Each structure stands twice: as C-alpha cells, then as structure tokens.
Amino acid sequence: MTIGEYLKERRQALNLSLEYVGKTVGVDRSTVQRWEKGDIKKIDRKHIESICRILSIDPAIFFHLNDLIFPDERQLIEAYRVADHGTRSSVRKLLDIPSPKKDEHSAI
Secondary structure (H helix, E strand, C coil): CCHHHHHHHHHHHCCCCHHHHHHHHCCCHHHHHHHHHCCCCCCCHHHHHHHHHHHCCCHHHHCCHHHCCCHHHHHHHHHHHHCCHHHHHHHHHHCCCCCCCCCCCCCC
C-alpha cells in the first residue's frame, strides 16, 4: 500500500471529503487528490501534522508505511496472542492460514 492509498482509505473511512481535508490542511482539493493518487510523492512537512490530526494517524507512517498496523489489526493480534490453542486453530482455519510448524512460534 502506498502512502497515497493509505491517506485515501483513512479519509474515506472517516467520511471526509477531499474539499474538507484540503481546506483544513490549507491546500486545494486537487492537491489532496494528487497526494492520494501518488502524483505528488513528497508532502510538505508543514502539511503532515494537519493531515495526521485530521485523519487520526501516526506521523510515523510517512516513514514506515510497510510496518503499519492499523488499530483494529493490533487488537486482533493481541487477542490472538492470548487466545487458547483451540481458538487460534479456529481463527487459522477460518482465514485459511496453515498451522505453523512445531519449531515456529514455540509459544503457540
């Protein structure tokens, strides 16, 4: 996922218009759209803080997008980690994920 795709996904998840985000950040609607499309690769630092505040995102995503875990994903991971073996097995089956080999994740 690119940073633009992520920004668009967050904006849409929050039901925010391009116009609203642009006006709040201090840019034109078209600039927000170009960020989302990836036409503008580098977003000015002065806009990053506003974008993060409006979209409720961590500024670190601008540097570590591949490491990004969404809040709901973090909850799922934490719940999975404390779940009993049967629950974990059911989740893997539901999601069609093979069981780990015995030497992997020895705590599982």
